[in-house]
Amino acid sequence: MLFGMVCALGSALCFGAATVFQAAAARAAAPGTGSGVDVGLLWRALRQWRYVVGLALDGLGFLLEVVALRTLPLYAVGAALAASLAVTAALASRMLGVRLSRVEWGAVAAVCAGLALLALAAGREGHRSGPPGLPWALLGIAAGVLLLGVVGGRLPDRPRALVLGLGSGIGFGVVEVAVRLLDGVDLADPALWALLLGGGAAFLLLTSAFQRGAVTTATAGMVLGETLGPAAAGVVWLGDRTREGLGGLAVTGFALAVAASLTLARFGEPPPPAPEHTPPPEAGADRPG
Structure with missing residues (x-):
């Protein structure tokens, strides 16, 4: 249990840092067609x-996540992954000089408190395989994420960010x-193809x-999508339970943990560049004549 929680928190640290790198790279990439499923955008970002550094951190985070998923209930891992925003906020405050408000520091503390409660209450992961059609349902949901991207990519910017972020979280x-x-x-297991398609669609x-x-909106949608559904699936179908009572x-x-992480969603966005210093105008330069 302790080793699994350490791996989950390590994964959150990797994902939190990766989000900042990837957001900066995506915005620096040349604009594409505007579609939510833009493979060319991924190529330009690469x-x-x-973005490459972010992918490397994502890869390490995924390996740690797999270990955590094998030892902890899905609801505990999902909450720990949402805590990546608290990790990013704390690192931004210490390393980048970003100022956090009292509410945001309170949210960081609330995330830590929520994870502590989960660590005390979580049981071991369930060992059920779920209904026979569950792997195929996951594959269908993964394909649906791509369709959601096509539809969401046609929306105005604000709802577009929410829909695409939510779709990525579902993936x-x-x-x-x-x-x-x-x-x-x-290779005949639909769960394997669901994993590959869901992960790829989520990245796109x-x-x-x-x-x-707004990256804040996209990040909030992602947090909701990747925590609520898996937690419910783990409890209902896979046998995840808490400790007695x-x-x-x-x-x-x-x-x-999830609500406090949503408060910190703005830290999915990279810090703005420092403004260049502009020398003051010479005396008399603004005077007419």
């Missing part, structure tokens, strides 16, 4: 070194559930959401 949620269903690498949608519209404590911790 030419940015910051990442498919990955979380699929990891629990996999038992080795079997999130990259496009970061390029236009601590169900209410787990629900409180989960809600507190």
Whole structure:
């Protein structure tokens, strides 16, 4: 349990840093067609070194996430991943000089408190395989994420960011559930294809959401999409449980961690560049004649 929580928090640290790098690279990439499923945008972003660094951090974070998913309930891992925003906020404050308001520092503390409650209340992960059609349902949801991207890419900037961010979160949620269903690498297993399609679609949608519209909105949508669905699937179908008599404590911790993370959603956006120093005009330069 302790090792799983350490891996989940390590994954959150990697994902939190990766979000900043990827958001900066996506905005620096040349604009594309405006579609939510823009493969060309992903290619242009890959030419940015910051996006490559973000992908490397995502890769390490995913490996740690897989370990956590094998030892913790989905609801605990999901809440820990949402805490990546608290990690990013704290690092931004210390390393980048970003000022956090009292509300935001309170949200960081609330995330930590929520995770502490979850650590106390969470039981071991369930060992059920779920209904027989669950892997195929995940594959269908992953394909639906691509369709959602096509539709969302045609919306105005603000709802576009929310829809694409939510779609990316659903895609990442498919990955979380699929990891629990996999038992080795079997090319005939629909859960494996759901994992690959869901993860790829999530990256496409999130990259496009970061390029236009509010990154805060996109990040909030992603947090909701990747926490609520997998947590419900784990409890209903996969046998995730809490420790005896601590169900209410787990629900409180989960809600507190996710709600506080949404308060910190603006830290999915990279800090603005420092303004260039402009020398004062020479005396008399503004005077007529």
